[in-house]
Amino acid sequence: MTNHSPQLDRVFHALADPTRRAVLERLSVGTAAVSELAAPFDMALPSFLQHLKVLETSGLVRSWKEGRVRTYQLSPEPLRAAEGWMARQRELWERRLDRLDRYLEELKPAERPKATTSGARRKK
Template sequence: MPPAAQVDGIFRALSDPTRRHVLERLSRSPASVSELAQPYKMALPSFLEHLRVLEGCGLVSSRKQGRVRTYQLAPDRLKLAEDWLGRQRTMWERRLDRLDSYLMAMKEEETE
């Protein structure tokens, strides 16, 4: 999978509040499907789909022991999203800097 497509999937996954909430929950500790589902009034199969999306883009991983499937975070994936945002930020900051110096120059000229 090309990295751009991976980033697509990660941002897509993060665009749903249920999924973000699950990630927040998992940042405290791993948890089973039913533990994760418990706060939501959603039907279980619907909720499972969210977990599948999170696992599909690599933000979480799961393992089944007996009849219980346990999910946990896979933190390295979040970096892809963070990296993109970080790059963006430095770019637009650079741009604002340029704008700044442009405005400064304007001001200089103005006061001459």
Template structure:
């Protein structure tokens, strides 16, 4: 044994990357824009007052979590929406909704019981 500690990079669940991507309004807007049709980097960046390298970082985050895909034809890189990863978020939110609806129903039943006892 060498006594050296090895530190593996933490494994980040895919849903965390998706939520990270969705946490930024610029990235959400890009996804909304790509919902209508694929677009080039310059078309996507046009509405924003930021340097192109900064905007490209947003696209890298979206592509990194699988929400968009890109292809390069000549000197033009075109992005398109890849909505399949949103299913992970949809499923997670549905579970949370079910959990909280059940909890609220239980609270409602408890409050009704208290009300009946006090009347």
């Protein structure tokens, strides 16, 4: 409720686009230059560069330039952070839903009145 992580915002936002996810998938095979990364996409280079910028700003990739070629490489830390958040959440959720299931199971033949906190059940 309280802690806001711009880092997570950026990482999830970066992951929310298919082009960017595809770039990450390509990079998991090995480093690559801009034009090499851009090749599979039917998109003007400058548009594509924006995607690379989003990825780099999120921290998911790094890049360096040598001569006129800029090479991109993955950088896994931010992904680990995002994955951590998700894993933590999922665990909580599943634990909770398990408890709920067991609870509902117990009063199988009964009325199934309330879920837990405040909401009640029964579709209508």
